[in-house]
Amino acid sequence: MMKYTRIYTDKKGETHFSDEEIELTSVDFAPPASPFYVSKLSPAARYGFCVFEAGWLGDWHPAPCRQFFFFFSGELEVTVSDGEVRHISLGDIVLVEDTTGKGHVTRVVGSEDAHAAIVQLPE
Secondary structure (H helix, E strand, O other): OEEEEEEEEOOOOOEEEEEEEEOOEEEOOOOOOOOEEEOOOOOOOEEEEEEEOOOOEEEEEOOOOOEEEEEEEOEEEEEEOOOOEEEEEOOOEEEEOOOOOOOEEEEEEOOOOEEEEEEEOOO
């Protein structure tokens, strides 16, 4: 299993975190290379890379679309509208789905920029 954090909006417009898992299966993916573990492949719309500079603050905002973030460096603090706060750092995966409702606050903590890859999902 591979784990990731999900940010989502409930029916009342409040945002929350949940811990999710992706099932992996041993697959003969690229013969003659040995099999390795792969999840189900899903469609993606676009991808890109971003840098959140040290000191950056994204005040309350919803996500512009459903998207995965894969973090390579730095540390972010994310607050959802139910009051829960989580720290996101190197190696963390976050699925941001709160495209409606109150959204979330994101800020870079520490003196290091945070680097990530973004994979946007189809509508």
